[in-house]
Amino acid sequence: MDSFTSDTREWSAKDVAQLLISQNALTELTLEEALEVVRLLAPLHMAAETFLIEEGVTSTGYMALVLEGEAVVLNAIEGSDENVVLSTLGPGAVFGELSILDGKARSATITAVTDMDIAVLDRVGLARLVDSLPGVACSLFSAIIVRVGERLRATNIRVQELVAENNKLKALSLRA
Secondary structure, three states: OEEEEEOOEEEEHHHHHHHHOOOOOOOOOOOOHHHHHHHHOOEEOOOOOOOOOOOOOOOOEEEEEEEEOOOOEEEEEOOOEEEEEEEEEOOOEEEOOOHHHOOOOOOEEEEEEEOOEEEEEHHHHHHHHHHHHHHHHHHHHHHHHHHHHHHHHHHHHHHHHHHHHHHHHHHHHHHH
């Protein structure tokens, strides 16, 4: 496959592979490994305001690479109608990689802010990769683990910051 075509645009396989290994995505993959993964991706065009992934849902066994457009990542606040914005995603961002591995419920909701083109790897494609190119599959798993580890470390830092802020507020309220 030399080209990768969505409903709205055509990319070269190499351009998609380079997005896959960009700074926002899976930098640990080589270009050659990324090209093998791209062969298994399916293009999708998503309209603005479409839920790409819904928090708590387990029926969406895929991960995706953002080719074009922007999405927002949200977490619901328990006992409230409000959400916390965790991040925004643009070209080169990967999402859904944890659930494609473990099949568990999604940990956040991702909504298209603009019309988007994404490249999707589903669990069937991942299994095909494992069967046909186990070395590339191991590299993909390793890159995903690094990415998930980075997010976990960032979350731990954020929790520590919130605990420190909470402790300051407690101290102020005790003085009052």
